[in-house]
Amino acid sequence: MDAINDLIATAAASPWVYLVVFAVVLVDAFFPPVPSESVVIGAAAAAVAVGVPNLPLVLACAAAGAVAGDNLTFLIGRTVGLDRFRMLRGPRMTAAIVRARRSIHDRAGVLILSARYVPVGRVAVNLVAGASGLAWRRFLGLSVLAGVSWAVYSVTVGVIAANWLHGNAFVAMVVGIAVGIGTGLVVDALLRRSARRRAAAATGEAASLHDRQGADPNDGPTERAAMDRITANGGRE
Numbered sequence: 303m304d305a306i307n308d309l310i311a312t313a314a315a316s317p318w319v320y321l322v323v324f325a326v327v328l329v330d331a332f333f334p335p336v337p338s339e340s341v342v343i344g345a346a347a348a349a350v351a352v353g354v355p356n357l358p359l360v361l362a363c364a365a366a367g368a369v370a371g372d373n374l375t376f377l378i379g380r381t382v383g384l385d386r387f388r389m390l391r392g393p394r395m396t397a398a399i400v401r402a403r404r405s406i407h408d409r410a411g412v413l414i415l416s417a418r419y420v421p422v423g424r425v426a427v428n429l430v431a432g433a434s435g436l437a438w439r440r441f442l443g444l445s446v447l448a449g450v451s452w453a454v455y456s457v458t459v460g461v462i463a464a465n466w467l468h469g470n471a472f473v474a475m476v477v478g479i480a481v482g483i484g485t486g487l488v489v490d491a492l493l494r495r496s497a498r499r500r501a502a503a504a505t506g507e508a509a510s511l512h513d514r515q516g517a518d519p520n521d522g523p524t525e526r527a528a529m530d531r532i533t534a535n536g537g538r539e
Contacts, residue, residue: 314348319355324367331371331428332378334421338367339456339483346460361457368418368449372428376441379432402430410436411444418448419455419489455485 323345330338342364349357384399405413410431417423431441463477 314345314352315354319345320359320363323360324363324370327364327367328371328374330421331368332375332425334425338364338421342453342456343460343463343481346457347464348460350461350464357457357461361453364456365450365453368452369446372414372418372424372445372449373442375425375428376432376438376445379429379434380438381432384429384433399426399430402427403434406430406434406436410440414441414444415448415451416489416492418452419485423489459485 323341326336326341327338330336342360345355345360346357349355349360402413402417406427413427414431417427428441428445459481463481466477
């Protein structure tokens with residue numbers, strides 16, 4: 303264990319660690335397999351446990367990488383669209399994109415802020431935001447808030463883990479990373495549950511309109527148009 307901690311201390315003392323944090327977080331914004339949370343949490347835990355790297359610089363690099371990566375993903379969605387990427391055709395990514403399409407204009411703030419904590423979710427939301435014509439200035443402000451809050455959260459997890467484990471760098475990194483992954487899974491589950499509830503509400507409203515249409519023939523064209531409008535907009539009037 304001492305040998306592992308010594309190795310962590312040597313790696314953490316390298317000036318390249320800040321570039322690594324920035325680059326990994328940036329790439330993870332559009333390529334989810336890259337473990338950005340793990341890198342940031344690990345760097346923060348090492349900063350407390352062994353004194354390097356510099357904690358404020360880790361926080362700044364993580365926030366900058368998150369904002370830059372999210373805006374790059376937005377730009378990809380705006381200029382390239384969503385149809386040319388094989389990685390977007392998987393069932394999980396497809397479902398995330400469908401949920402994002404339904405609500406990106408009405409609930410942009412909630413989606414962008416919450417999706418930053420879910421690797422697949424943030425890619426889908428940011429791509430859809432760009433492809434759907436969301437104003438870049440609006441996205442930029444939300445992405446800055448999301449990136450900074452995510453960086454603060456990730457660094458905080460690493461700091462708490464290191465203090466709780468009394469400076470054991472390796473164990474603190476493992477525990478902190480586990481907590482970070484767990485948080486992402488919880489947020490993802492909550493987003494999925496919310497999407498199912500909205501879809502159920504939309505289906506119920508459409509069915510109610512259909513029943514009223516059958517009960518009153520005079521309301522046929524009006525009710526049918528209303529039902530079609532609700533269905534087409536994912537449950538929104």
